[in-house]
Amino acid sequence: MKLFHSPGSCSEGIRFLLDDIGVSYELETTDLKSGDHRSPEYLALNPKGKVPALMLPDGSVLTEFPVIAYWLAKSFPEAKLLPETLDEEVRVMELTEHIVSGLHMRGSVFAMLPQKFVCDAGAQEELQQHGKEIVRAGFARLEKQLGEKDFLFREFSIADAAAYYLISWHERIRVDVPEALADYYLRLQLRKSKNAS
Numbered sequence: 001m002k003l004f005h006s007p008g009s010c011s012e013g014i015r016f017l018l019d020d021i022g023v024s025y026e027l028e029t030t031d032l033k034s035g036d037h038r039s040p041e042y043l044a045l046n047p048k049g050k051v052p053a054l055m056l057p058d059g060s061v062l063t064e065f066p067v068i069a070y071w072l073a074k075s076f077p078e079a080k081l082l083p084e085t086l087d088e089e090v091r092v093m094e095l096t097e098h099i100v101s102g103l104h105m106r107g108s109v110f111a112m113l114p115q116k117f118v119c120d121a122g123a124q125e126e127l128q129q130h131g132k133e134i135v136r137a138g139f140a141r142l143e144k145q146l147g148e149k150d151f152l153f154r155e156f157s158i159a160d161a162a163a164y165y166l167i168s169w170h171e172r173i174r175v176d177v178p179e180a181l182a183d184y185y186l187r188l189q190l191r192k193s194k195n196a197s
């Protein structure tokens, strides 16, 4: 497998999962700052021009964080990245999807890159504040879901890998992390660094 990855981006979450599984894979840096994701070579692999993308052993390319994470969880069941029952599994998928499509795409992106969406400086400021509000409310929701547990669900799951990258952006977007979530983030960082390839 080969992971197309940009340091500090959401592909950190997929890297987390691959290292957690302990499977060997190639890491191909597709640096967003240098515009590698817009090169003809990369667009031929992923016409959407985004990371993460995972090249599977058969040479095909899988995109979209929740889908890649789901594929990894199902392909490596021994890693137990999803619960066993369907009813519990869909709850993990529900939260993973919310983190990526809701909090990341409709929150952090607006807070980090308002200029991608509107030209006017006042409108950019408004959009940025709106994005920060979405993330702030999302953090409160994640804290509630966490409760007294070590992870969002009973065991570490793909939702934690999504939460990991989302929380990692808190300084960039200047949104405070509630205390329990900050402790949880430290736990995730520790787990990630233990398994890092």
Ligand SMILES: N[C@@H](CCC(=O)N[C@@H](CS)C(=O)NCC(=O)O)C(=O)O
Pocket: 009, 010, 011, 032, 037, 049, 050, 051, 052, 063, 064, 065, 066, 100
């Ligand atoms: N819906 C996609 C979102 C991926 C995404 O937005 N990736 C960002 C990095 S965190 C990216 O590649 N941005 C480059 C761009 O939009 O030009 C997914 O779930 O993987």
